[in-house]
Amino acid sequence: MTDVWEYAPAPESRDVVDLRSEYGLFIDGEFVEPAAGGAFKTVNPATEEVLAAVAQADATDVDRAVTAARRAQTEVWGPMPGAQRAKYLYRLARVLQERARELAVLETLDNGKPIKESRDVDVPMAAAHFFSHAGWADKLDHAGYGLDPRPLGVAGQIIPWNFPLLMAAWKLAPALATGNTTVLKPAETTPLTALLLGEILQQIDLPPGVVNIVTGAGETGRALVEHPGVDKIAFTGSTSVGKQIQRALAGRPTRLTLELGGKAANIIFDDAALDQAVEGIVNGIFFNQGHVCCAGSRLLVQESVLEPVLDKLKRRLGTLRVGDPLDKNTDLGAINSSEQLARITELVDSGVEQGADRWQPDCALPDRGYWFAPTVFTGVSQSHRIAREEIFGPVLSVLTFRTPDEAVTKANNTPYGLSAGVWTEKGSRILWMAQHLRAGVVWANTFNRFDPTSPFGGYKESGFGREGGRHGLAHYLAV
Numbered sequence: 001m002t003d004v005w006e007y008a009p010a011p012e013s014r015d016v017v018d019l020r021s022e023y024g025l026f027i028d029g030e031f032v033e034p035a036a037g038g039a040f041k042t043v044n045p046a047t048e049e050v051l052a053a054v055a056q057a058d059a060t061d062v063d064r065a066v067t068a069a070r071r072a073q074t075e076v077w078g079p080m081p082g083a084q085r086a087k088y089l090y091r092l093a094r095v096l097q098e099r100a101r102e103l104a105v106l107e108t109l110d111n112g113k114p115i116k117e118s119r120d121v122d123v124p125m126a127a128a129h130f131f132s133h134a135g136w137a138d139k140l141d142h143a144g145y146g147l148d149p150r151p152l153g154v155a156g157q158i159i160p161w162n163f164p165l166l167m168a169a170w171k172l173a174p175a176l177a178t179g180n181t182t183v184l185k186p187a188e189t190t191p192l193t194a195l196l197l198g199e200i201l202q203q204i205d206l207p208p209g210v211v212n213i214v215t216g217a218g219e220t221g222r223a224l225v226e227h228p229g230v231d232k233i234a235f236t237g238s239t240s241v242g243k244q245i246q247r248a249l250a251g252r253p254t255r256l257t258l259e260l261g262g263k264a265a266n267i268i269f270d271d272a273a274l275d276q277a278v279e280g281i282v283n284g285i286f287f288n289q290g291h292v293c294c295a296g297s298r299l300l301v302q303e304s305v306l307e308p309v310l311d312k313l314k315r316r317l318g319t320l321r322v323g324d325p326l327d328k329n330t331d332l333g334a335i336n337s338s339e340q341l342a343r344i345t346e347l348v349d350s351g352v353e354q355g356a357d358r359w360q361p362d363c364a365l366p367d368r369g370y371w372f373a374p375t376v377f378t379g380v381s382q383s384h385r386i387a388r389e390e391i392f393g394p395v396l397s398v399l400t401f402r403t404p405d406e407a408v409t410k411a412n413n414t415p416y417g418l419s420a421g422v423w424t425e426k427g428s429r430i431l432w433m434a435q436h437l438r439a440g441v442v443w444a445n446t447f448n449r450f451d452p453t454s455p456f457g458g459y460k461e462s463g464f465g466r467e468g469g470r471h472g473l474a475h476y477l478a479v
């Protein structure tokens with residue numbers, strides 16, 4: 001019998017967060033009331049507690065934000081020397097570090113992700129993104145974009161709920177470093193860290209209008225996309241909304257980058273270090289409850305090692321702790337919303353109906369809030385919906401292969417192309433696989449590794465454009 005350690009509760013205190021009951025829109029450096037006065041509620045998905053009422057921006061508010069961004073771009077931020085812009089970005093990065101605990105607790109309350117992830121991944125990586133891009137701001141003339149590369153102007157930036165602060169950082173850092181101003185629209189279920197970021201922008205004295213934050217649901221995003229004063233739309237979210245945006249912008253000069261969904265293959269060869277590979281499988285699909293666009297949601301295992309991989313995986317999953325996201329020992333937190341929980345449940349039910357075998361470890365789920373136990377499907381065929389559609393939850397579909405060719409064919413048999421993982425001891429095989437996999441990112445003997453200097457983005461229905469590094473900057477420059 002394996003010993004399972006009992007952990008005493010180790011909750012992070014939420015006292016560090018000064019939660020307000022109402023939040024306005026952040027326009028032209030101030031928090032303001034929305035024109036029509038509408039509001040929506042944001043809840044803690046782990047408890048269903050209402051956290052705050054947040055202003056609902058309509059087309060009038062979006063217009064105000066775009067006007068403020070335009071003025072700030074032409075009068076202040078665009079003409080400002082890059083070295084000066086860099087100072088603001090460094091300052092912002094340092095304040096994110098100083099207020100890291102507050103940001104991490106607020107992210108966990110609003111999103112449901114485990115505090116150890118918001119504390120160790122989301123917030124430090126958001127700061128790292130600003131540090132990295134601050135270093136570019138004064139070097140753009142020498143970065144291979146030609147002489148005197150120009151910003152595009154005003155960027156409209158729309159982000160999802162899975163990494164709220166981090167996605168805001170991915171969007172804002174390259175736009176600001178290159179001299180653009182922005183109107184950011186956070187997701188409707190997770191607006192709070194973006195609004196705290198607005199307070200931090202006031203704290204660092206960022207000139208008014210350089211960053212504007214409009215909260216609301218799809219209609220607010222649509223108003224931003226349709227605004228004629230926006231020079232570029234950067235969107236991260238679902239493939240279906242990405243397609244709608246592409247249609248809305250057809251025939252207009254607005255630049256567009258799309259970071260969309262994924263259905264990544266995580267491929268385990270029989271010579272891989274299996275214990276490490278199992279850690280990579282767990283990280284690949286259960287990190288952030290599987291709410292990860294590049295999650296390794298399709299596990300491809302070489303047939304000869306299927307049994308030991310599944311044995312080790314199930315044993316490991318039995319040790320995962322699911323529950324209170326504010327507890328420092330929690331591995332899997334809450335599903336972000338009741339809608340997302342319903343979507344996961346529907347897809348998992350379809351897996352059972354279509355004949356795959358579902359396995360879940362013994363784990364008690366809290367009574368209140370939105371929860372889903374870690375789930376592994378075996379006996380999956382490529383035609384099953386759980387092998388084709390993005391589930392965006394803690395659900396792994398296991399398939400097998402015999403040869404590297406078969407692994408590549410199966411891995412590429414998807415409309416998506418965001419990421420892939422390869423586990424093998426053979427360097428030559430890693431290179432061969434990386435050449436043949438149609439994915440924007442290929443990880444070798446690791447998974448879900450991110451770095452602000454490394455471009456991230458997809459092929460096919462995973463979108464186009466890259467975020468991060470030199471490649472990401474180019475999408476905000478008139479080159």
Ligand code: NAD
Pocket residue numbers: 158159160161162185186187188216217218219220221222225236237238239241242244245258259260261262292293294390392418458462463
């Ligand atoms: P979503 O597309 O429903 O929403 C994303 C954002 O778009 C939200 O802010 C939403 O309010 C807004 N929106 C909705 N309808 C809109 C419209 N018609 N016009 C403009 N904006 C609109 O996606 P989601 O459920 O929030 O996020 C999950 C999806 O995001 C998954 O498919 C995931 O793979 C993807 N994602 C991709 C990446 C990446 O880098 N490729 C990263 C994170 C998430």
